[in-house]
Amino acid sequence: MSAKRIVSMCPIEELLVLIGGRWKPVILWWLMSTEKPFRFKILRQSMPRISQKVLTQQLRELERDGLVKREMFPEMPVRVEYSLTAFGRKLRPVLEELDSWAREYLL
Amino acid sequence: MSAKRIVSMCPIEELLVLIGGRWKPVILWWLMSTEKPFRFKILRQSMPRISQKVLTQQLRELERDGLVKREMFPEMPVRVEYSLTAFGRKLRPVLEELDSWAREYLL
DNA sequence: CAGTATCCGAATGGATACTG
DNA sequence: CAGTATCCATTCGGATACTG
Numbered sequence: 001m002s003a004k005r006i007v008s009m010c011p012i013e014e015l016l017v018l019i020g021g022r023w024k025p026v027i028l029w030w031l032m033s034t035e036k037p038f039r040f041k042i043l044r045q046s047m048p049r050i051s052q053k054v055l056t057q058q059l060r061e062l063e064r065d066g067l068v069k070r071e072m073f074p075e076m077p078v079r080v081e082y083s084l085t086a087f088g089r090k091l092r093p094v095l096e097e098l099d100s101w102a103r104e105y106l107l
Numbered sequence: 108m109s110a111k112r113i114v115s116m117c118p119i120e121e122l123l124v125l126i127g128g129r130w131k132p133v134i135l136w137w138l139m140s141t142e143k144p145f146r147f148k149i150l151r152q153s154m155p156r157i158s159q160k161v162l163t164q165q166l167r168e169l170e171r172d173g174l175v176k177r178e179m180f181p182e183m184p185v186r187v188e189y190s191l192t193a194f195g196r197k198l199r200p201v202l203e204e205l206d207s208w209a210r211e212y213l214l
Numbered sequence: 215c216a217g218t219a220t221c222c223g224a225a226t227g228g229a230t231a232c233t234g
Numbered sequence: 235c236a237g238t239a240t241c242c243a244t245t246c247g248g249a250t251a252c253t254g
Binding site for chain 2: 009010011012013014015016018020022025026029030046047049087090091093094095097098099101102103105106107
């Protein structure tokens with residue numbers, strides 16, 4: 001009667017809100033692959049199969065959810081760099097597990 | 108000139124083809140939670156937020172990709188049971204990592 | 215019980231053009 | 235350079251009704 005409504009008993013559901021996007025694990029994987037931030041163009045070249053529009057969208061969502069930091073340098077021409085936030089870096093073990101599983105069973 | 112075309116350097120991309128569906132990790136998580144197969148109805152009740160159509164679709168894809176086994180018993184009324192294949196069970200470490208991460212950071 | 219069929223709106227994807 | 239804007243086609247997802 002008074003209990004909180006149970007939406008789901010599966011913890012993964014909440015996580016999928018953050019990284020469930022079609023390209024988000026891939027984007028995070030690239031950002032995690034090095035300490036250095038990625039310029040937008042480099043990120044784009046790293047993922048030839050994602051369109052510019054979708055890449056921008058997914059980055060905006062990752063930024064909104066606190067996983068990715070976007071930094072803009074008002075030079076000429078403009079430079080924008082993407083990197084993981086401290087919270088985003090906490091995903092490392094998750095992405096590493098995905099990575100090593102894929103290497104073992106899918107390559 | 109003669110090299111194979113490089114589609115992506117990110118191994119995770121291939122894995123997302125298998126489990127990238129909106130509900131697939133959740134379905135697999137439930138199927139992994141016990142040794143016993145799930146009847147369709149129980150699976151459906153476990154995930155109140157997924158529609159029957161989508162649940163069926165995702166199960167078909169998981170079946171097609173060799174992760175889930177579907178067994179039909181022509182009784183009256185019909186009984187259908189879903190369980191993981193041997194290959195599907197290999198995903199356990201991946202799902203456990205997702206699960207424990209979600210419990211630590213999202214609950 | 216475990217679906218399929220249908221309809222429909224939303225989200226996604228891709229190409230192209232334009233901008234600060 | 236790093237986007238935004240627009241158009242358009244395809245796919246996805248949810249609700250409802252029907253079936254062996």
